[in-house]
Amino acid sequence: MTQHTAPTETVVSLAGITKRFGDTVALDDASLDVRRGEVVVLLGLSGSGKSTLLRHVDGLDRPTDGRVTVLGREVTGLTGRALRQLRSEVGFIFQQFELVPSLTVLENVLTGSLASLRGPRLGLWSYGRSAKVEALARLERVGLLDRAYQRADTLSGGQQQRVAIARALMQRPQVLLADEPVASLDPESSDQVMALIREIAADEGLTVICSLHQVDLALSWADRIVGLRHGRVVLDTETEGLSKAQVMEIYGRVATSTDQFEAIELELSAAGVLGAGGAADARGTAGGAASVTGDTVR
Numbered sequence: 001m002t003q004h005t006a007p008t009e010t011v012v013s014l015a016g017i018t019k020r021f022g023d024t025v026a027l028d029d030a031s032l033d034v035r036r037g038e039v040v041v042l043l044g045l046s047g048s049g050k051s052t053l054l055r056h057v058d059g060l061d062r063p064t065d066g067r068v069t070v071l072g073r074e075v076t077g078l079t080g081r082a083l084r085q086l087r088s089e090v091g092f093i094f095q096q097f098e099l100v101p102s103l104t105v106l107e108n109v110l111t112g113s114l115a116s117l118r119g120p121r122l123g124l125w126s127y128g129r130s131a132k133v134e135a136l137a138r139l140e141r142v143g144l145l146d147r148a149y150q151r152a153d154t155l156s157g158g159q160q161q162r163v164a165i166a167r168a169l170m171q172r173p174q175v176l177l178a179d180e181p182v183a184s185l186d187p188e189s190s191d192q193v194m195a196l197i198r199e200i201a202a203d204e205g206l207t208v209i210c211s212l213h214q215v216d217l218a219l220s221w222a223d224r225i226v227g228l229r230h231g232r233v234v235l236d237t238e239t240e241g242l243s244k245a246q247v248m249e250i251y252g253r254v255a256t257s258t259d260q261f262e263a264i265e266l267e268l269s270a271a272g273v274l275g276a277g278g279a280a281d282a283r284g285t286a287g288g289a290a291s292v293t294g295d296t297v298r
């Protein structure tokens with residue numbers, strides 16, 4: 001499924017990352033290696049450490065302990081120009097799109113090229129012709145060329161996320177980080193956005209790390225699923241041949257709080273996997289194994 005240009009080349013490596021915020025342990029000895037061209041989904045409930053992990057990849061957060069290596073550079077040691085250079089090679093998209101609502105779609109996409117320009121740019125006139133041509137091509141790639149001159153806030157959520165993807169591509173990134181990119185979208189738009197991310201990753205040899213909290217989407221779109229729970233990696237497996245039941249079983253086994261059971265039940269019933277007695281089964285499985293103390297489940 002994945003188009004590896006060099007299957008063994010690791011482009012993102014987190015080795016034993018622990019991140020503490022005061023008393024909170026957001027990441028707990030988390031390790032992860034991502035190869036070029038891979039689409040990895042970080043799966044985990046709210047608060048499991050997904051955003052924190054992503055923020056370590058481009059140096060927005062610094063680890064309390066452990067090492068982060070991205071594109072052959074140790075991120076923990078980077079500052080100033082070297083850090084900006086790394087960030088220009090790592091695109092980031094977010095749940096809330098983060099577009100400038102009053103600017104046109106085209107201007108929003110053009111802001112993605114700012115990393116390679118000196119000083120701020122205001123208005124379309126300030127971008128060179130080649131940047132505009134490239135931005136229009138990016139918009140065409142995400143299927144929104146006809147919206148170029150519309151204000152960003154007149155677009156639907158799914159369209160706005162596609163604009164954000166076009167903007168991220170203006171950096172010509174090698175790695176794309178996506179933090180819950182479809183959490184605000186309806187199921188149809190979610191599928192469209194995930195499909196687009198996958199296609200672009202395959203076309204451009206882009207390495208993608210994307211956080212999600214829906215098991216179905218992860219199974220549909222990831223090459224590999226990395227499950228986080230309380231900042232620990234509890235699952236790291238290729239998706240091929242993996243069933244929803246297997247993923248949920250691991251989730252069930254590691255869920256220890258009522259909130260987590262409820263989230264799992266909601267997820268299962270939304271997917272139509274659970275019948276009336278199913279939730280009780282899931283709870284039984286989870287409850288039965290809640291005393292298991294091993295943290296790493298593979």
Ligand SMILES: Nc1ncnc2c1ncn2[C@@H]1O[C@H](COP(=O)(O)OP(=O)(O)O)[C@@H](O)[C@H]1O
Nearest residue numbers: 021024026044045046047048049050051052053
């Ligand atoms: N800047 C921060 N300051 C304090 N606590 C934080 C900060 N960022 C994250 N946390 C805490 O770290 C844990 C993991 O958060 P996060 O990475 O946002 O999880 P997720 O993205 O999976 O919902 C949570 O308990 C969260 O409250």
Ligand SMILES: [Mg+2]
Nearest residue numbers: 050051052179
């Ligand atoms: Mg988050």
